[in-house]
Amino acid sequence: MFPELSGSQLQLRDTAREFADKILIPNADHHDQREEFPRENIDKLAELGFLGLVAPESFGGLEQNYVTLCVVLEELNRGCASTGITVSVHNSLFTGPLLAFGNEEQHERWLPRVTNGEVLGAYAITEPDHGSDAASIETTCRKDGDGYILNGTKAWITNGSEAGLIITFATLESSLGSKGICAFIIESDMPGFSVGKKEKKLGIRASDTVQLLFEDLEVPASNLLGEEGQGFKIAMHTLDGGRIGIASQGVGIAQACLDASLEFAGEREMFGRLLQDNQLVSHRIAEVATEIDAARLLMLRAASLKDAGMPYGMEAAMAKLFASETANRAAHHAIEILGGIGVSHGHKVERLFRDAKITEIYEGTSEIQRLVISRHFRT
Numbered sequence: 495m496f497p498e499l500s501g502s503q504l505q506l507r508d509t510a511r512e513f514a515d516k517i518l519i520p521n522a523d524h525h526d527q528r529e530e531f532p533r534e535n536i537d538k539l540a541e542l543g544f545l546g547l548v549a550p551e552s553f554g555g556l557e558q559n560y561v562t563l564c565v566v567l568e569e570l571n572r573g574c575a576s577t578g579i580t581v582s583v584h585n586s587l588f589t590g591p592l593l594a595f596g597n598e599e600q601h602e603r604w605l606p607r608v609t610n611g612e613v614l615g616a617y618a619i620t621e622p623d624h625g626s627d628a629a630s631i632e633t634t635c636r637k638d639g640d641g642y643i644l645n646g647t648k649a650w651i652t653n654g655s656e657a658g659l660i661i662t663f664a665t666l667e668s669s670l671g672s673k674g675i676c677a678f679i680i681e682s683d684m685p686g687f688s689v690g691k692k693e694k695k696l697g698i699r700a701s702d703t704v705q706l707l708f709e710d711l712e713v714p715a716s717n718l719l720g721e722e723g724q725g726f727k728i729a730m731h732t733l734d735g736g737r738i739g740i741a742s743q744g745v746g747i748a749q750a751c752l753d754a755s756l757e758f759a760g761e762r763e764m765f766g767r768l769l770q771d772n773q774l775v776s777h778r779i780a781e782v783a784t785e786i787d788a789a790r791l792l793m794l795r796a797a798s799l800k801d802a803g804m805p806y807g808m809e810a811a812m813a814k815l816f817a818s819e820t821a822n823r824a825a826h827h828a829i830e831i832l833g834g835i836g837v838s839h840g841h842k843v844e845r846l847f848r849d850a851k852i853t854e855i856y857e858g859t860s861e862i863q864r865l866v867i868s869r870h871f872r873t
Protein backbone atom coordinates (compact mmCIF):
# COMPACT_ATOMS: atom_id res chain seq x y z
CA MET A 495 0.00 0.00 0.00
CA PHE A 496 1.15 3.57 -0.70
CA PRO A 497 2.30 5.13 1.60
CA GLU A 498 3.80 2.23 3.50
CA LEU A 499 2.07 1.91 6.87
CA SER A 500 4.07 1.50 10.09
CA GLY A 501 3.49 -1.38 12.49
CA SER A 502 1.30 0.75 14.77
CA GLN A 503 -0.72 2.08 11.82
CA LEU A 504 -1.34 -1.46 10.59
CA GLN A 505 -2.34 -2.51 14.09
CA LEU A 506 -4.87 0.34 14.39
CA ARG A 507 -6.25 -0.40 10.90
CA ASP A 508 -6.62 -4.08 11.80
CA THR A 509 -8.35 -3.21 15.07
CA ALA A 510 -10.80 -1.00 13.13
CA ARG A 511 -11.26 -3.76 10.53
CA GLU A 512 -12.08 -6.34 13.19
CA PHE A 513 -14.41 -3.91 14.96
CA ALA A 514 -16.23 -3.26 11.67
CA ASP A 515 -16.60 -6.98 10.92
CA LYS A 516 -17.65 -8.07 14.41
CA ILE A 517 -19.60 -5.10 15.78
CA LEU A 518 -20.53 -2.59 13.09
CA ILE A 519 -21.66 -4.72 10.14
CA PRO A 520 -24.02 -6.95 12.19
CA ASN A 521 -25.73 -3.89 13.73
CA ALA A 522 -25.69 -1.24 11.01
CA ASP A 523 -29.10 -2.06 9.49
CA HIS A 524 -30.70 -2.17 12.95
CA HIS A 525 -29.51 1.37 13.77
CA ASP A 526 -30.37 2.63 10.27
CA GLN A 527 -33.93 1.35 10.39
CA ARG A 528 -34.57 2.83 13.84
CA GLU A 529 -32.67 6.05 13.08
CA GLU A 530 -30.99 5.36 16.40
CA PHE A 531 -27.66 6.96 17.35
CA PRO A 532 -25.17 4.10 17.79
CA ARG A 533 -24.09 5.15 21.30
CA GLU A 534 -22.67 1.74 22.23
CA ASN A 535 -20.42 1.76 19.13
CA ILE A 536 -19.09 5.19 20.05
CA ASP A 537 -18.44 4.16 23.67
CA LYS A 538 -16.51 1.07 22.52
CA LEU A 539 -14.53 3.15 20.01
CA ALA A 540 -13.68 5.59 22.81
CA GLU A 541 -12.27 2.65 24.81
CA LEU A 542 -10.10 1.78 21.79
CA GLY A 543 -8.79 5.36 21.76
CA PHE A 544 -10.41 6.18 18.42
CA LEU A 545 -11.94 9.42 19.71
CA GLY A 546 -8.42 10.73 20.32
CA LEU A 547 -6.76 9.54 17.13
CA VAL A 548 -5.04 12.80 16.17
CA ALA A 549 -4.61 14.33 19.65
CA PRO A 550 -1.22 14.29 21.43
CA GLU A 551 -0.47 11.53 23.92
CA SER A 552 0.02 14.19 26.61
CA PHE A 553 -3.75 14.82 26.38
CA GLY A 554 -4.67 11.13 26.28
CA GLY A 555 -4.70 10.85 22.48
CA LEU A 556 -3.09 8.27 20.19
CA GLU A 557 -1.02 11.02 18.48
CA GLN A 558 -1.55 9.57 15.02
CA ASN A 559 -1.37 11.37 11.69
CA TYR A 560 -4.04 11.80 8.99
CA VAL A 561 -2.93 8.71 7.08
CA THR A 562 -3.81 6.64 10.16
CA LEU A 563 -7.07 8.54 10.58
CA CYS A 564 -7.96 7.72 6.95
CA VAL A 565 -7.23 4.02 7.09
CA VAL A 566 -9.17 3.71 10.37
CA LEU A 567 -12.12 5.74 9.05
CA GLU A 568 -12.22 3.69 5.85
CA GLU A 569 -12.71 0.53 7.90
CA LEU A 570 -15.32 2.05 10.23
CA ASN A 571 -17.27 3.40 7.25
CA ARG A 572 -17.10 0.04 5.53
CA GLY A 573 -18.97 -1.26 8.56
CA CYS A 574 -21.38 1.58 9.36
CA ALA A 575 -21.28 5.02 7.73
CA SER A 576 -23.34 6.57 10.57
CA THR A 577 -20.70 5.51 13.08
CA GLY A 578 -17.95 6.53 10.65
CA ILE A 579 -19.21 10.10 10.26
CA THR A 580 -19.64 10.49 14.02
CA VAL A 581 -15.98 9.58 14.57
CA SER A 582 -14.83 11.60 11.54
CA VAL A 583 -16.54 14.82 12.68
CA HIS A 584 -15.26 14.39 16.24
CA ASN A 585 -11.64 13.90 15.13
CA SER A 586 -11.29 16.04 12.02
CA LEU A 587 -13.91 18.80 12.38
CA PHE A 588 -13.67 19.29 16.13
CA THR A 589 -10.34 18.03 17.56
CA GLY A 590 -8.40 19.09 14.43
CA PRO A 591 -9.23 22.84 14.67
CA LEU A 592 -9.04 22.83 18.48
CA LEU A 593 -5.48 21.54 18.16
CA ALA A 594 -4.54 23.83 15.30
CA PHE A 595 -6.10 27.09 16.52
CA GLY A 596 -6.74 26.62 20.25
CA ASN A 597 -4.39 28.08 22.85
CA GLU A 598 -2.69 26.13 25.63
CA GLU A 599 -5.39 26.93 28.17
CA GLN A 600 -8.10 25.68 25.77
CA HIS A 601 -6.15 22.49 25.04
CA GLU A 602 -5.76 21.73 28.74
CA ARG A 603 -9.38 22.57 29.47
CA TRP A 604 -11.01 20.42 26.84
CA LEU A 605 -8.71 17.94 25.12
CA PRO A 606 -8.50 15.31 27.91
CA ARG A 607 -12.32 14.95 27.97
CA VAL A 608 -12.53 14.96 24.18
CA THR A 609 -9.88 12.31 23.59
CA ASN A 610 -11.34 9.86 26.12
CA GLY A 611 -14.81 10.22 24.61
CA GLU A 612 -16.38 11.75 27.72
CA VAL A 613 -17.40 14.65 25.48
CA LEU A 614 -18.28 14.39 21.80
CA GLY A 615 -17.40 17.26 19.45
CA ALA A 616 -19.35 18.90 16.62
CA TYR A 617 -18.76 21.60 14.00
CA ALA A 618 -21.53 24.03 13.11
CA ILE A 619 -21.26 26.48 10.25
CA THR A 620 -24.29 25.70 8.03
CA GLU A 621 -27.49 27.69 8.54
CA PRO A 622 -30.97 27.22 7.10
CA ASP A 623 -30.25 29.85 4.40
CA HIS A 624 -26.47 29.44 4.00
CA GLY A 625 -24.74 26.16 3.13
CA SER A 626 -22.29 26.38 0.23
CA ASP A 627 -22.06 30.16 0.64
CA ALA A 628 -20.65 29.93 4.16
CA ALA A 629 -19.13 33.43 4.08
CA SER A 630 -22.68 34.85 4.21
CA ILE A 631 -23.72 33.28 7.53
CA GLU A 632 -26.18 35.38 9.53
CA THR A 633 -25.57 34.16 13.09
CA THR A 634 -24.32 37.21 14.97
CA CYS A 635 -21.80 37.66 17.78
CA ARG A 636 -22.07 40.96 19.64
CA LYS A 637 -19.30 42.02 22.01
CA ASP A 638 -20.56 42.29 25.56
CA GLY A 639 -18.14 43.10 28.38
CA ASP A 640 -15.51 40.37 28.45
CA GLY A 641 -17.44 38.12 26.11
CA TYR A 642 -19.90 37.80 23.24
CA ILE A 643 -23.64 37.29 22.81
CA LEU A 644 -24.54 34.90 19.98
CA ASN A 645 -27.89 34.77 18.18
CA GLY A 646 -28.82 32.56 15.25
CA THR A 647 -29.70 29.08 14.02
CA LYS A 648 -27.34 26.39 12.74
CA ALA A 649 -28.73 23.62 10.54
CA TRP A 650 -27.77 20.04 9.63
CA ILE A 651 -25.27 19.68 12.45
CA THR A 652 -23.77 16.20 12.81
CA ASN A 653 -23.39 15.08 16.47
CA GLY A 654 -25.37 18.25 17.32
CA SER A 655 -27.57 16.88 20.10
CA GLU A 656 -24.96 14.39 21.40
CA ALA A 657 -22.06 16.83 21.53
CA GLY A 658 -20.90 18.55 24.70
CA LEU A 659 -18.65 20.93 22.75
CA ILE A 660 -19.34 22.57 19.39
CA ILE A 661 -17.10 24.73 17.25
CA THR A 662 -19.34 27.35 15.67
CA PHE A 663 -19.09 30.50 13.61
CA ALA A 664 -20.79 33.90 13.82
CA THR A 665 -20.34 37.34 12.32
CA LEU A 666 -19.46 40.54 14.16
CA GLU A 667 -20.75 42.65 11.28
CA SER A 668 -22.14 41.24 8.04
CA SER A 669 -20.78 44.18 6.00
CA LEU A 670 -17.26 42.90 6.82
CA GLY A 671 -18.01 39.71 4.84
CA SER A 672 -15.75 36.76 5.62
CA LYS A 673 -13.41 39.08 7.59
CA GLY A 674 -16.10 39.63 10.24
CA ILE A 675 -16.51 35.94 11.09
CA CYS A 676 -15.31 34.60 14.46
CA ALA A 677 -15.00 30.98 15.65
CA PHE A 678 -16.21 29.94 19.12
CA ILE A 679 -16.28 26.82 21.24
CA ILE A 680 -19.78 26.44 22.63
CA GLU A 681 -20.52 24.24 25.65
CA SER A 682 -23.90 22.55 25.41
CA ASP A 683 -24.85 23.49 28.98
CA MET A 684 -24.44 27.24 28.34
CA PRO A 685 -27.67 29.21 28.92
CA GLY A 686 -29.13 30.28 25.57
CA PHE A 687 -28.09 27.08 23.79
CA SER A 688 -30.71 24.56 22.71
CA VAL A 689 -31.20 21.78 20.21
CA GLY A 690 -33.83 22.29 17.52
CA LYS A 691 -35.43 19.86 15.10
CA LYS A 692 -33.88 16.49 14.29
CA GLU A 693 -33.47 15.83 10.55
CA LYS A 694 -35.02 12.70 9.06
CA LYS A 695 -32.60 11.73 6.32
CA LEU A 696 -32.25 9.53 3.23
CA GLY A 697 -28.91 8.11 4.38
CA ILE A 698 -26.58 7.88 7.40
CA ARG A 699 -29.87 7.79 9.26
CA ALA A 700 -28.35 6.65 12.56
CA SER A 701 -26.08 9.68 12.74
CA ASP A 702 -27.26 12.60 14.84
CA THR A 703 -28.23 15.55 12.59
CA VAL A 704 -30.06 18.51 14.18
CA GLN A 705 -30.58 22.24 14.21
CA LEU A 706 -28.88 24.24 16.97
CA LEU A 707 -30.46 27.39 18.37
CA PHE A 708 -28.49 30.26 19.91
CA GLU A 709 -30.74 32.71 21.78
CA ASP A 710 -28.74 35.42 23.56
CA LEU A 711 -26.11 32.76 24.15
CA GLU A 712 -23.40 34.22 26.41
CA VAL A 713 -19.95 33.06 25.41
CA PRO A 714 -16.90 34.13 27.43
CA ALA A 715 -13.91 35.55 25.54
CA SER A 716 -11.91 32.51 26.70
CA ASN A 717 -14.09 30.41 24.33
CA LEU A 718 -13.07 32.39 21.23
CA LEU A 719 -11.07 30.05 18.96
CA GLY A 720 -8.17 31.85 17.28
CA GLU A 721 -8.37 35.60 16.78
CA GLU A 722 -11.40 37.79 16.17
CA GLY A 723 -12.10 37.81 12.42
CA GLN A 724 -10.09 34.60 11.86
CA GLY A 725 -13.22 32.42 11.87
CA PHE A 726 -13.67 31.98 8.13
CA LYS A 727 -10.04 30.95 7.69
CA ILE A 728 -10.49 28.42 10.53
CA ALA A 729 -13.71 27.13 8.94
CA MET A 730 -12.15 26.60 5.50
CA HIS A 731 -8.91 25.12 6.86
CA THR A 732 -11.01 22.70 8.93
CA LEU A 733 -13.11 21.64 5.95
CA ASP A 734 -9.95 20.87 3.93
CA GLY A 735 -9.04 18.30 6.61
CA GLY A 736 -12.63 17.11 6.98
CA ARG A 737 -12.87 16.39 3.26
CA ILE A 738 -10.14 13.79 3.62
CA GLY A 739 -12.40 12.17 6.23
CA ILE A 740 -15.34 12.14 3.79
CA ALA A 741 -13.05 10.67 1.12
CA SER A 742 -12.34 7.84 3.60
CA GLN A 743 -16.08 7.43 4.04
CA GLY A 744 -16.57 7.21 0.26
CA VAL A 745 -13.83 4.59 -0.04
CA GLY A 746 -15.26 2.59 2.88
CA ILE A 747 -18.81 2.59 1.48
CA ALA A 748 -17.54 1.68 -2.00
CA GLN A 749 -15.50 -1.20 -0.57
CA ALA A 750 -18.57 -2.48 1.30
CA CYS A 751 -20.51 -2.38 -1.99
CA LEU A 752 -17.77 -4.31 -3.77
CA ASP A 753 -17.59 -6.88 -0.95
CA ALA A 754 -21.37 -7.41 -1.14
CA SER A 755 -21.23 -7.70 -4.95
CA LEU A 756 -18.42 -10.27 -4.83
CA GLU A 757 -20.16 -12.33 -2.16
CA PHE A 758 -23.41 -12.45 -4.13
CA ALA A 759 -21.85 -12.99 -7.57
CA GLY A 760 -19.70 -15.80 -6.15
CA GLU A 761 -22.75 -17.70 -4.83
CA ARG A 762 -25.67 -16.94 -7.14
CA GLU A 763 -26.14 -19.45 -9.96
CA MET A 764 -28.17 -18.84 -13.08
CA PHE A 765 -28.15 -20.13 -16.65
CA GLY A 766 -25.97 -22.97 -15.38
CA ARG A 767 -23.10 -20.90 -14.02
CA LEU A 768 -22.13 -18.53 -11.25
CA LEU A 769 -23.04 -14.89 -11.75
CA GLN A 770 -19.37 -13.91 -11.41
CA ASP A 771 -18.57 -15.97 -14.54
CA ASN A 772 -20.78 -13.72 -16.60
CA GLN A 773 -18.52 -11.33 -18.52
CA LEU A 774 -20.78 -8.31 -18.05
CA VAL A 775 -20.75 -8.83 -14.28
CA SER A 776 -16.99 -9.31 -14.12
CA HIS A 777 -16.52 -6.04 -16.04
CA ARG A 778 -18.62 -4.20 -13.46
CA ILE A 779 -16.46 -5.71 -10.70
CA ALA A 780 -13.23 -4.70 -12.48
CA GLU A 781 -14.45 -1.14 -12.97
CA VAL A 782 -15.50 -0.70 -9.33
CA ALA A 783 -12.31 -2.30 -7.95
CA THR A 784 -10.16 0.01 -10.10
CA GLU A 785 -12.08 3.12 -9.05
CA ILE A 786 -11.82 2.17 -5.37
CA ASP A 787 -8.04 1.84 -5.69
CA ALA A 788 -7.83 5.22 -7.43
CA ALA A 789 -10.01 6.86 -4.76
CA ARG A 790 -7.94 5.30 -1.97
CA LEU A 791 -4.73 6.58 -3.53
CA LEU A 792 -6.17 10.11 -3.84
CA MET A 793 -7.26 9.93 -0.19
CA LEU A 794 -3.81 8.78 0.96
CA ARG A 795 -2.06 11.41 -1.16
CA ALA A 796 -4.11 14.21 0.40
CA ALA A 797 -3.52 12.83 3.91
CA SER A 798 0.24 12.42 3.28
CA LEU A 799 0.53 16.02 2.07
CA LYS A 800 -1.32 17.26 5.16
CA ASP A 801 0.92 15.16 7.40
CA ALA A 802 4.00 16.60 5.67
CA GLY A 803 2.78 20.17 6.31
CA MET A 804 2.40 20.83 2.57
CA PRO A 805 -0.57 22.46 0.77
CA TYR A 806 -3.31 19.88 0.33
CA GLY A 807 -6.60 21.77 -0.22
CA MET A 808 -6.94 20.90 -3.90
CA GLU A 809 -5.89 17.29 -3.32
CA ALA A 810 -8.41 16.94 -0.46
CA ALA A 811 -11.17 18.28 -2.74
CA MET A 812 -10.13 15.86 -5.53
CA ALA A 813 -10.12 12.94 -3.09
CA LYS A 814 -13.54 13.88 -1.67
CA LEU A 815 -15.07 14.43 -5.13
CA PHE A 816 -13.76 11.21 -6.63
CA ALA A 817 -14.30 8.98 -3.58
CA SER A 818 -17.88 10.14 -3.04
CA GLU A 819 -18.76 9.67 -6.70
CA THR A 820 -17.01 6.26 -6.63
CA ALA A 821 -19.19 5.27 -3.65
CA ASN A 822 -22.31 6.17 -5.62
CA ARG A 823 -21.18 4.28 -8.73
CA ALA A 824 -20.18 1.26 -6.61
CA ALA A 825 -23.60 1.28 -4.91
CA HIS A 826 -25.32 1.51 -8.31
CA HIS A 827 -23.34 -1.48 -9.65
CA ALA A 828 -23.97 -3.47 -6.45
CA ILE A 829 -27.73 -3.06 -6.85
CA GLU A 830 -27.51 -4.07 -10.51
CA ILE A 831 -25.58 -7.22 -9.51
CA LEU A 832 -27.88 -8.17 -6.64
CA GLY A 833 -31.08 -7.48 -8.57
CA GLY A 834 -34.28 -7.41 -6.49
CA ILE A 835 -32.53 -8.27 -3.24
CA GLY A 836 -30.41 -5.14 -3.59
CA VAL A 837 -33.40 -2.83 -3.40
CA SER A 838 -35.18 -4.60 -0.59
CA HIS A 839 -35.56 -2.55 2.55
CA GLY A 840 -33.22 -3.79 5.27
CA HIS A 841 -30.58 -5.21 2.90
CA LYS A 842 -27.16 -3.66 3.44
CA VAL A 843 -26.74 -2.72 -0.22
CA GLU A 844 -29.93 -0.68 -0.13
CA ARG A 845 -28.56 1.14 2.95
CA LEU A 846 -25.19 1.68 1.29
CA PHE A 847 -26.91 3.17 -1.78
CA ARG A 848 -28.67 5.71 0.46
CA ASP A 849 -25.58 6.41 2.60
CA ALA A 850 -23.41 6.97 -0.49
CA LYS A 851 -25.58 9.86 -1.67
CA ILE A 852 -24.85 11.92 1.45
CA THR A 853 -21.09 11.86 0.79
CA GLU A 854 -21.69 14.00 -2.32
CA ILE A 855 -23.40 16.68 -0.25
CA TYR A 856 -21.75 17.41 3.08
CA GLU A 857 -18.46 19.20 3.70
CA GLY A 858 -19.03 20.82 0.30
CA THR A 859 -21.15 19.40 -2.51
CA SER A 860 -19.51 17.88 -5.59
CA GLU A 861 -20.11 21.20 -7.42
CA ILE A 862 -18.24 23.05 -4.67
CA GLN A 863 -15.34 20.55 -4.87
CA ARG A 864 -15.18 21.21 -8.62
CA LEU A 865 -15.06 24.96 -7.92
CA VAL A 866 -12.28 24.51 -5.35
CA ILE A 867 -10.25 22.33 -7.73
CA SER A 868 -10.77 24.57 -10.79
CA ARG A 869 -9.51 27.64 -8.87
CA HIS A 870 -6.06 26.04 -8.82
CA PHE A 871 -5.98 25.94 -12.63
CA ARG A 872 -7.03 29.53 -13.32
CA THR A 873 -4.48 31.61 -15.18
Ligand SMILES: Cc1cc2nc3c(=O)[nH]c(=O)nc-3n(C[C@H](O)[C@H](O)[C@H](O)COP(=O)(O)OP(=O)(O)OC[C@H]3O[C@@H](n4cnc5c(N)ncnc54)[C@H](O)[C@@H]3O)c2cc1C
Pocket residue numbers: 583617618619620623624625626627649650651652653695698703852855856857858859860861862865
Ligand atom coordinates in the same frame (compact mmCIF):
# COMPACT_ATOMS: atom_id res chain seq x y z
C1 LIG B 1 -26.41 14.57 6.62
C2 LIG B 1 -25.77 15.92 6.66
C3 LIG B 1 -24.90 16.25 7.67
C4 LIG B 1 -24.32 17.54 7.73
N1 LIG B 1 -23.47 17.85 8.75
C5 LIG B 1 -23.03 19.14 8.88
C6 LIG B 1 -22.25 19.53 10.02
O1 LIG B 1 -21.89 18.73 10.88
N2 LIG B 1 -21.90 20.84 10.13
C7 LIG B 1 -22.25 21.78 9.21
O2 LIG B 1 -21.91 22.95 9.40
N3 LIG B 1 -22.97 21.42 8.11
C8 LIG B 1 -23.37 20.14 7.93
N4 LIG B 1 -24.12 19.77 6.83
C9 LIG B 1 -24.48 20.78 5.84
C10 LIG B 1 -23.76 20.60 4.51
O3 LIG B 1 -22.41 20.92 4.63
C11 LIG B 1 -24.53 21.44 3.48
O4 LIG B 1 -25.75 20.74 3.25
C12 LIG B 1 -23.76 21.62 2.20
O5 LIG B 1 -22.66 22.45 2.40
C13 LIG B 1 -24.65 22.21 1.08
O6 LIG B 1 -25.33 23.32 1.55
P1 LIG B 1 -26.92 23.44 1.32
O7 LIG B 1 -27.53 22.15 1.73
O8 LIG B 1 -27.38 24.68 2.00
O9 LIG B 1 -27.09 23.57 -0.23
P2 LIG B 1 -26.92 24.92 -1.09
O10 LIG B 1 -25.68 25.61 -0.71
O11 LIG B 1 -28.19 25.70 -1.03
O12 LIG B 1 -26.75 24.31 -2.53
C14 LIG B 1 -27.85 23.80 -3.30
C15 LIG B 1 -27.31 23.31 -4.62
O13 LIG B 1 -26.67 24.41 -5.31
C16 LIG B 1 -25.37 24.01 -5.71
N5 LIG B 1 -24.49 25.18 -5.71
C17 LIG B 1 -24.28 26.03 -4.68
N6 LIG B 1 -23.38 26.97 -5.04
C18 LIG B 1 -23.01 26.68 -6.32
C19 LIG B 1 -22.12 27.28 -7.25
N7 LIG B 1 -21.42 28.37 -6.94
N8 LIG B 1 -22.00 26.71 -8.47
C20 LIG B 1 -22.73 25.61 -8.80
N9 LIG B 1 -23.58 25.01 -7.96
C21 LIG B 1 -23.72 25.53 -6.74
C22 LIG B 1 -24.94 22.99 -4.68
O14 LIG B 1 -23.93 22.15 -5.22
C23 LIG B 1 -26.24 22.23 -4.48
O15 LIG B 1 -26.38 21.30 -5.50
C24 LIG B 1 -24.64 18.48 6.72
C25 LIG B 1 -25.50 18.13 5.67
C26 LIG B 1 -26.05 16.87 5.62
C27 LIG B 1 -26.97 16.52 4.48
